[in-house]
Amino acid sequence: GYLSGVLLFVVSVWTDNTSLQVPLAIFYALFFLFGLSGNLLALWVFLRVHPKKNSVCIFLINLALADVLLVICLPFRVVYHSNNDRWVLPPLLCTMVGIIFYMYISIVLLGFISVDRYLKFQRSSCRRVFLHSRWSVLFCGVIWAVAFVCGICFTVLNTEHGESQQCFQYKNLYKSKWKAYFNFAIVGMFWLVYGALVISYGRIGMNLLTASKEKPDFPNAAKYNKTAWKSFFVLFLFTICFVPYHSWISVLDKTNEVVLLLSAFNSCLDPVMYFLGLNSSSDTPQELPNITSHLRNTEISAKCATYLCQPGNPVYARSLHCG
Numbered sequence: 001g002y003l004s005g006v007l008l009f010v011v012s013v014w015t016d017n018t019s020l021q022v023p024l025a026i027f028y029a030l031f032f033l034f035g036l037s038g039n040l041l042a043l044w045v046f047l048r049v050h051p052k053k054n055s056v057c058i059f060l061i062n063l064a065l066a067d068v069l070l071v072i073c074l075p076f077r078v079v080y081h082s083n084n085d086r087w088v089l090p091p092l093l094c095t096m097v098g099i100i101f102y103m104y105i106s107i108v109l110l111g112f113i114s115v116d117r118y119l120k121f122q123r124s125s126c127r128r129v130f131l132h133s134r135w136s137v138l139f140c141g142v143i144w145a146v147a148f149v150c151g152i153c154f155t156v157l158n159t160e161h162g163e164s165q166q167c168f169q170y171k172n173l174y175k176s177k178w179k180a181y182f183n184f185a186i187v188g189m190f191w192l193v194y195g196a197l198v199i200s201y202g203r204i205g206m207n208l209l210t211a212s213k214e215k216p217d218f219p220n221a222a223k224y225n226k227t228a229w230k231s232f233f234v235l236f237l238f239t240i241c242f243v244p245y246h247s248w249i250s251v252l253d254k255t256n257e258v259v260l261l262l263s264a265f266n267s268c269l270d271p272v273m274y275f276l277g278l279n280s281s282s283d284t285p286q287e288l289p290n291i292t293s294h295l296r297n298t299e300i301s302a303k304c305a306t307y308l309c310q311p312g313n314p315v316y317a318r319s320l321h322c323g
Contacts, residue, residue, distance in 0.1 A: 025081040028074045035071035038271035039064045058136035059113045060274050067267045073097045087167035094167040099151045111193035118200035162185040190246050205231040232272050241266035
């Protein structure tokens with residue numbers, strides 16, 4: 001009856017890709033403006049204003065470069081969706097834009113940043129590798145090199161340079177098994193990186209919150225609490241932007257476009273995470289690893305003082321610290 005008619009109408013609207021053309025063009029245009037300006041500002045701050053080039057700063061510079069490369073591709077999507085989802089440029093350019101758009105450099109770098117901060121926080125023996133900026137430069141160089149090689153392979157091996165006017169639509173990969181296997185590997189890599197972020201930022205945040213709650217009068221307790229919520233916020237933004245795309249099996253093109261839009265939105269949010277990460281990294285590495293040991297020493301000192309100040313203790317009369 002009436003309900004089935006409403007459901008059929010909703011399904012027809014949802015499966016009609018033309019209903020998303022204008023919103024997608026508008027959102028990608030906004031992402032281009034805000035993403036480009038925000039990331040260029042971040043690069044200027046990192047290269048000209050912020051003098052300290054530690055490991056986190058090196059990762060953030062490369063993260064901003066990756067985001068600038070991505071947002072430069074957004075005008076192609078704006079033109080594509082404004083032209084009724086018709087690609088009128090050379091097919092090879094479509095392939096190149098698609099490769100850059102789906103690059104995972106930002107995701108991998110965010111994973112390295114989380115591990116870097118966690119190792120410094122825990123004072124792990126591996127932290128020496130991450131403390132030196134030359135190792136961060138090496139890691140970033142390897143990431144860019146692997147991405148470049150993968151992009152070249154996709155461009156050379158791609159056999160879909162036909163006369164099709166579609167460019168960014170979701171494609172079934174039944175006839176391209178190597179692409180399907182590669183996509184599975186990429187998705188698996190994403191979940192490994194996401195697990196690293198959850199463990200790193202989750203443990204950092206929980207340890208800081210626990211320390212600040214157990215010792216509210218502890219010096220810098222408010223700063224530790226603030227840094228903890230910064231860690232949770234970075235994890236929240238990463239989850240919102242990337243988890244939906246890697247969780248959905250996009251049966252409908254519209255579903256794929258919506259979750260992919262969230263991934264592109266990350267290029268606008270990354271500058272926020274840059275400055276949160278930069279400020280947090282300046283707060284945490286030197287001071288935060290000492291929280292647990294300092295609290296433990298404080299508790300031990302309090303127990304010793306209680307024992308010494310007991311009236312039955314032989315040193316009670318000689319103690320100068322008893323009230």
